[in-house]
Amino acid sequence: MKIMKLITFATLALSCHAALAAGETLRVGADLTYPPFQFRDSSGKPAGFEIDITNAVCQAMQVKCEYVVSSFDAEIPSLLAKKVDFISPLGATEKRRKSIAFSDFIYHIPTKLVARKGSNLLPDATVLQGKRIAVQQGSIQEMYANKYWATKGVDIVMYPDQDVIYQDLASGRLDGALSPAVAVTYGFLNKPEGKDFALVGPEVRDDVLFSIGSAYGMRKEDEKTRKLLNEGLAKIIADGSWEKVKQHYFGDIDMKVHQPEQAHAAQ
Incomplete structure (x- = not known):
């Protein structure tokens, strides 16, 4: 009962x-x-x-x-x-x-660096010194880049949305962007304006900042x-x-x- x-x-x-x-x-x-x-x-x-x-x-x-x-x-x-x-x-x-x-x-989804093909860029602060790397405002990519790259001479450029990042990558105003890999692949790399770009280097990981x-x-x-x-x-x-x-x-x-x-x- x-x-x-x-x-x-x-x-x-x-x-x-x-x-x-x-x-x-x-x-x-x-x-x-x-x-x-x-x-x-x-x-x-x-x-x-x-x-x-x-x-x-x-x-x-x-x-x-x-x-x-x-x-x-x-x-x-x-x-x-x-x-x-x-x-x-x-x-x-x-x-x-x-x-x-x-x-x-x-x-x-993994976080990766997108850059122009043949640029020899990698998601490493020593390689990116003096380069303009975009991140989306408020994202975990922004937190990572500011913590590990901005302090070592990388120019971190914050954007309100990914679409503007893609536009500035294509126009040459940026050297690269740190972004979620799937979003970049399907929102940029698979389009005509992204044909000269690729995801470069290994996945960017951080046990504290990233989930x-x-x-x-x-x-x-x-x-x-x-x-x-x-x-x-x-x-x-x-x-x-x-x-x-x-x-x-x-x-x-x-x-x-x-x-x-x-x-x-x-x-």
């Missing part, structure tokens, strides 16, 4: 949670200048890998997603000011964990949203929706976060 009562109570609790969530609108902080992860389609609507994943999560949890567009470096301040309920996936770094909470990991994966960001006290997103994410991974969206944008590239206890790593 005790076991049956516990089961009944658990079922009612889950039903109440679902009823509470169904039909709600969640405001999502987004930066639509980051193809193929986030961008505007031909009709001006939010599109991209992260947008499609987020829409699938919200659909799985029967809530509506409403995108609030801002620059990347304004997303966390907007979240803390309660202008949005959660923000699009970003690296769950130690520094960011001090101010916000994270969902379970969604994907991982092993990207996750949704939410306010620390908002346990309800965190649980809701985790449940939705688990559902779309289990039913194959996550893999379907990933295949659409990136084919067979492995973007899963590989670790023993994924569910607890980003918390």
Whole structure:
């Protein structure tokens, strides 16, 4: 009897949670200048890998997603000011964990240096001295470059979005850029203007600054949203929706976060 009562109570609790969530609108902080992860389609609507994943999560949890567009470096301040309920996936770094909470990991992509072919540049401060290297404002790439490269004579140039970085690379105003490798590949290298550029050197890693994966960001006290997103994410991974969206944008590239206890790593 005790076991049956516990089961009944658990079922009612889950039903109440679902009823509470169904039909709600969640405001999502987004930066639509980051193809193929986030961008505007031909009709001006939010599109991209992260947008499609987020829409699938919200659909799985029967809530509506409403995108609030801002620059990347304004997303966390907007979240803390309660202008949005959660923000699009970003690296769950130690520094960011001090101010916000994270969902379970969604994907991982390496950080690499992109430079003109034949430039002989490498992601090494001694090689990059005197060179103009771009980073996106508020990104983990900016934190890395400022910590390890700017202090050794590398000219770090901050940009509000990736599109402008690509334009200045193509025009010769930059020597290189430190960026997420997949975003550069599909947002620049695969286009005519990026034909003379390539990802150079090994993956740039730092156990303190970088996270092993990207996750949704939410306010620390908002346990309800965190649980809701985790449940939705688990559902779309289990039913194959996550893999379907990933295949659409990136084919067979492995973007899963590989670790023993994924569910607890980003918390």
